[in-house]
Amino acid sequence: MNADLERLIVLQRLDSAAHDAQQRLAGQPELERSLEARLESVRQAVADAKLRFAENQSARRLIEKNVATSQGRLSKFRDQLMAVKTNREYQAVQKEIEVAQTEVKEMEEKILERMLEGDELAAAVKRAETELAAQQKASEAERRAMDAEVAELKASLERIGSERAELVRAIAPPVLTMFELVARRRNGVAVSEARNGICTICHVRLRPQVFNTVLRNDQIIQCDTCNRILYFSPAAPATTPDGISQSAQ
C-alpha cells in the first residue's frame, strides 16, 4: 500500500476517535445537569412530604387548643350550675353544658382523624427520605463513573494528539493539505473505503477505472463525488465478487 495512504487511514481513525471523545466530553455537562435534576426532584418530594406532615401537625394543635378552650367553658358552666337559683337558670346552664360537650366530642373525633392522617404522612416522609438516600447513593456512583470517563476521555485525547503529531510529520505536505481541506469540508471525514465499486460514505458508484485504481491502493485517489480519499480493504468481506465484476466491466 502507498505509505501516505496507509498513514491517512490511521490519521482518519485518530481524528474520528478524537471527534467521538470530544463529543462525549461535550455531552458531560448535560448528563450532569440531568443527574442533578433527578436528585432535585426527589429532594423536592421529601420537602413536600415534610410540609404536608407539618400542616397536619399544626392543624391538630389548633383543634387541641380549641378543645382546651371549650373544656374551660365547660368547667365554668359546671361551677355556674352549683350557684343557680331557679330551675329555669339550671336548664339554661345545662343546655350550654350539652352544647359544649358536643363540641368537645366532635373536635376530639377530628383530632383522632388528624392523628391517623399524621401517621400516614410521617410514614410518607420516611419513604421519601429512604428514596432520597438511595438516589443520592446512586448519583454519587454515577458521578464517580462520569468523572472517571472524563479523565479517560481527556487522557485518550492527549494520546491521540501526540500520535497524530508524530504521524502528520511523516505525511507528504501536499497529501496532508488535501486531507485537511477535505476534512474541513466533509465534517472531519476525509478518507473513505471503496467497496463493491461504491464510495462507502457518499454511496455513489465510482467510475470502473477509478475503482480499479483504488483496488491497488498504490495512489492517492479522491472520490469524484465527495472528494474523499479512497482506499480498498482486501480483508473486508463481500468485496471480492464485486471487485471481480468491477474489473470485468
Ligand SMILES: [Zn+2]
Ligand atoms: Zn464519495
